Amino acid sequence: MHIILGATGHVGSAVAETLLNQGEPVTIVTRDAGKSEKWKQKGAEVAIADVHDVETLRRVFRRGKRLFLLNPPASPDTDTVAEEKKSLACIIAAVEGSDLEKIVAESTYGAHDGEGVGDLGVLYEMEQKLAETRIPFSVIRGAYYMSNWDWFLETAEQEGKIYSLYPADFKIPMVAPEDLGQFAAQLLTEPIDRTGLYYVEGPEIYGPADVADAFAEALGKPVGTVVIPRTEWIPYLKKSGFSQEAAESMAAMTDVTLEKKFEVSDSPFRGDVSLRAYVAGLVKAKV
Template sequence: MHIILGGTGHIGKSLCKELLAQGEEILVITHNPDNITEIKATGADVAVTDVLDTNRLQGIIKRGKRLYLLNPPAAPYTDTAAEERKSLESILAALEGAGLERIVAQSTYGAQHGNAIGDLGVLYEMEEALKAMPVPVSIIRGAYYYSNWDASLDTARTEGEVYSFYPPDFKLPMADPADIGKFAAQLLTAEGMASNLTYFTGPQDYSPNDVAAAFAEALGKPVTVVQIPEDEWEESLIKVGFSEVAAQSMVNMTKITLEQKYEQPDAPQRGSTTITEYIKALVGVDATEAK
C-alpha cells in the first residue's frame, strides 16, 4: 500500500492517477472531509486527519509501506514558515517507527539553509531530517510549477496582461506538476533504489514572455507581460492576502531565484509537457467549466 500525503493538489492527483492505472493500492491522507467522495471515486482509499495529530497520523502511515510526502503549504495570511515547520515536525515524528520501506518527498529548486526564505528553508530542513532516517529516501526538487500561472488566466483574458515579479525575458526552470507526479510514481514503485536527490524541470526554461505567448496562442488575442517593480512586491502581496511576514519571505525567495543564488543541476530530469500545452489545457478546462 502506498500512503499519499499531499494527494489532492496538482502533483498528488497526477501521482494517484498513475499509481491506480498500474493497479497499485493507495491511501490518500486529507485534512478535509469534503474530499472523501472525490478521492474514493478514483478507486483510492482515504483517511482524514490533521497532520498535527501526530499519533493518528502515524497510525495511518503504518498501514502502508511506501510514502509520498508533501508538507502541506500554509495559508498565505499566516506566518507560513512557522506553520509549515509545525506540520513538518509532526510528520517527522510520525515517521519514527512507522516501518516504512521507502519515502518519496517533494522539495523545490532553491532549497537551502536560511532564515526568512519561506519554503526554501523549510523544505531544506525537511530534506536534511529525512536523510538522517534509516529508510531509503528519494527527494524531488521540483522547478517553478506551471500552475503558479493559473491565477494569471483572468487578467490574460480580460486585460490582455500577465503580471510578473520577474523581467519579461528572464528565463527560469519551470515544470508541469502532472509530470512531477508521474515521476514520483516511478520512484515509489521502483525496486532496490538507494536514497537519491533529483531535480525535475520541464523540457526547457521559460520566461514570463513565453508564458504570455502561450496565453496569447490559447486565447487567440495579444497578451503582454507587466513587470511589477521590486519596491512594490511586498505591498502587492499584502494586498492579495499575504501576511507581512509571508510577504517578506516571498520577496526573499523571489530575489534568490532572480539572482540565481541556488544550486543549478547540470542534468535535471525533464518532463515532456511544454508551457504552451499546459496553458492550452488550462484555458480549455476553464472554458468548459464556464459553460
C-alpha cells in the same frame, strides 16, 4: 500500499493518479472529508487526518509501506514559514515508528539552509530531517511549478495581462505538476535501494513573456506582462492577500531566483509537458 500526502494539490494528485492508473494500491490523506468521494470513485482508499495530529497520521502511515511526502503549503494570509515548520515537525514525528520502508519527498530548486529564505529553508530542513529517520528516501527538487501561473488565468482573460515579480525576459526552469507526479510515482514503485536527490524540469526554460504568449495563444487574444518593480513586491503581495510575513518570504525566494543563488543539475530529468500545452490544458479545463 502507497500513502499520498498532498493529493488534493497539483503534484500530489498527479502522483496518485499515476499510481492508480498503474493499478497500484493508494491511500489518500486529506483532512477534508468532502474531497474523499472523488478518490474513492477512482479506486483509492481515503484516510481523514490532519497533519498536525501526529498519532492519527502515524496510524495512517502504518497502513502502507511507501510514502509520498509533500509538506502542505500554508495559506498566504498566515506566517507561512512558521506554519510550514509546524506541519513538517508533525509529519516527521509521525514517520518515526511508522514502519515505512521508503519515502519520496517533494522539494524544490533553491532549497538551502538559512534564515530569511522562506519555503526554501523549510524544504531544506525537511531533506535533513528525513536523513535522520534512517528510512530510505529520495528527494525530488522540482523546478518552478507551471501551476504557479494558474492564478493569472483570470487576469489574462479579463485584463489581457499577467503580473510577474520577474523581468519579462528572465528565463528559469519550469515543470508541469503532471511530470513531477509521474516521476515521483516511478520512484515510489522502484526498489527500496534506489534513493537519491533528483532534479526535474520541463522540456525547456521559460520566462514570464513566454507565459503571456501561452495564454494569448490559448485564449485567442493579446496578453501582455506587467512586471512589478522590486520596490513594490511586498506592497503588491500584501494587496493580493499575503500577510506581511508571507510577502517577505515570497520576496526573499524571488530574490534567490533572480540572483541565481541556487543549485542546478547539469543533467536534470526532463518532463514532456511544455508550457504551451500546460496553459492550453488550464484554459480548456475552465471552459
